[in-house]
Amino acid sequence: MTKLSLFSTLNLFLALFLCPGTSSFASAKDASHHYFQILAADILPSARSLCKAGEGLRSTYQQGRGALKLVHRHGPCSPFSGIGGSAANGSQLTLTEVLQQDQSRVQWIHSRASSSPSDNKQVQDPFQAEATTQLPARPGASLSTLNYVVTVGLGTPKQAFNLAFDTGSDLTWVQCEPCISCYPQQGARFNPAFSSTYQRVSCTAPECAEAKLESGLNQCSASGCLYGIVYGDNSVTVGQLSRDKLTLTGSDVLPGFTFGCGQKNQGIFGMVGGLLGLGRTQLSVVSQARNKYGGVFSYCLPTSNGVGHLTFGPDRSSFSSARFTPLLPHSKFYFVPLAGMSVGGRLLPVSPSAFGSQGTVLDSGTVITRLPPAAYSALRSAFRDFMAQRKYPLAPAATLLDTCYDLSSYTAIEIPKIAFHFQGGTDLVLNAANILLASSLSQVCLAFAGNTKAADPGIIGNWQQKTTLVVHDIPNSKIGFGQGACS
Template sequence: MASSSSRCALVRGRALALLAALALLAAPRRIGGGAAPAARSNDPNHVFSVSSLLPGAACTASKASSNSSALSVVHRHGPCSPMHASGDAGAPSHAEILERDQARVNSIHRKVSAAGGASVIDPARASKQGVSLPAQRGISLGTGNYIVSVGLGTPAKQYAVVFDTGSDLSWVQCKPCGDCYEQQDPLFDPVQSLTYATVACGAQECQELDAQSCSSDNKCRYEVVYGDQSQTDGNLVRDTLTLSPSDKLPGFVFGCGDSNTGLFGHADGLLGLGREKVSLPSQGAPSYGPGFTYCLPSSSSGTGYLSFGGAAPANAQFTAMVTNRDTPSFYYLNLVGIKVGGRAVKIPTTVFAAAGGTVIDSGTVITRLPPRAYSALRSAFARYMGQYKRAPKLSILDTCYDFTGHKTAQIPTVELAFAGGTTMNLEFSGVLYVANVSQACLAFASTGDDTSIGILGNTQQKTFAVAYDVANQRIGFGAKGCS
């Protein structure tokens, strides 16, 4: 009996030792100072090669959408860009990118009034209040990070244009041009197209523009003045838009600019993906179905895609698209929480609600959070980063680290939670903005005011298939949509 009891005790002891060892293996690794997070089933860290922080010198093809209308999305200053191939050396510095990004954010905040929700200042009201009109008609272009190439006219000629979810009217520079900036391709020439036509002043499309006038020969003239004082003026016209050899959109309405000045770089124009009737998604809805999906590559040396209509990614999680009648161009959603390293950051949901919600924007680089939310995120992130040397701040980014001398590095995961249970577990490329190995910064910033609306920027959207399901008024995020 004693021998049997001893054996049982030995077995129990070994079992307890095995369970303790398994618990230690399952426990997350501790990064830097502070208490280690509680055990979770998912790894709360991103571990990566430091060399992977920087983009490659050569263009790397990525997984594309199977949708036949899909366009290739590239970073305008990366090796995949047609402007890069033509020797465009006008890439801004990181400081300039972030300064222009702040200008775009400022213009979004000017357009969205903090008092009473959201309202656009109309011309009559603006003149009474002494508000500058140009800042209210369009948001700043920022750096216009991502471009696509589309065909216009018959026969189709290709044009590299910035795509922008914060703008509605698409436009290109056209001949004859009284004042045009230097661009990537020859100007669009209406004489060379068999399907070109101008839009008359009395046409519905003309009347729906925010700023329009009538020429002496009854042509509809448009004007768009952006928040950074860039401006395009010209005729509102129709012609065939070609997305692929098999996908054409006859009678597409766009601006034929003959007086254009400002910070457009060498792009041939702009593709408006906003919510108004003149935008490409609205005009294309009868042919492709309402909505569109895009995926932004993880680095400027990769490619993504932009497609119209079609089914949403099978793995997409959806959250409600919040409607705001006063700023109809923007797409809104409700951000309700943030996790760092798998643990919820203590941010009352009222913080996000008090700011009026969150705009998702393809043209803003860095996500902006209300100050209370950003401060909590920054503190939580920094607790995991104690083993790394701090680096100087970079413009608006104040939480930066130096990975010099490290072959690999690890950062905590950052997860964004939206209304309805939708989550985005960001790739490490969506957590850090990297100027160089010695200056990698948390890619979030404060709005500067708890009543200013939040903005979900394009850095956080990288590698997600972002689906705008307009028919069902929802926005979805599908992980690993491109690489």
């Protein structure tokens, strides 16, 4: 397969996102509200991709309480745009490689969602020069699939860092000095010596015990509590559990924020300085900022050439457009009660139990949505029936994407609208850009896949979340969706 940048591969449908009312969106004589009619040329990436951000969106992340600008790390709005080329920032991946790494994250989520905490294990001291770091075989999420970046400040005076954000991870970490082994990043690494508010976390602190449960690293050094995480793509971060002031915006700061000061970090992290963890344990930003923001956060993932936002705290103006469904109890992930789906306005002929008894994971790091086998089979059949009626020829599968079409000879195409239906009457109707993924016009694929095991939970990935406001209201145990929320 031809090599494509991650930016190109994951955003070949950038131009496909066409809002109703724009000149390229055909109404099909208003005969149906259940399908999209799209110019085939719009499926291909633009020859020149520019950064776009609407004025209303700028005001959201510039004036909103705890609001951060959120961008795709491989797009033209990225802080890494034009730095080092695609190979240097880890974007030179084929579609096959992207999907393989995505599958590694899915396997991690399935394992972690069903597992109970295992016994902590001893490892060698990672700060001994002659020692080889040996971490437990408890892989974390694949960092390669974390495509969205925010900028935060750390320390006093603050040092700025571009971090990937992840709702499936808890511990926030940055690369630190003195560095034993570090990967290339944009800008300088965090230097504790330059911060007047930096502290190391002691081995007797509650945060140390929490970090041991999270990472499996059960060891202290003379300098304090250590942490270590092996990610699903074999990336590694090891270092000192620490505290310092985290600055989200100019006036929004979290003093004494617990984070990982990574001094031994290996892998392809795409020039980011580390990770911002938005998971459900006590180490996450959400938990540590609960007194300030009330356990509420929201985000809107943009298309690759747009700007979205990550916002902490209630935002009534944004939440007014959201419709809510229950947030199900779980210690590690954000589960929602997906009760049904429709294709072309018709409900899939499966019961709510086909979507799993424990609920469906809502995840910012998984790319492609996964469904339990029975639900995916019904989705695939309905989509194929729609496409067969229009006589679109099938194309070879793209690894786990098994429903693909050769649309290279068409001027315009029609695809059915797909919607998620959640408990409580909340619906999320996908746009065209959320439904299809392609390597070329001759291989245009349905951007969903099925789980191997019926017992594994479904996962709603970031491809299907793009341009939707996703609200996490943890104290009130609910998740909200507001459509058309960012560029």
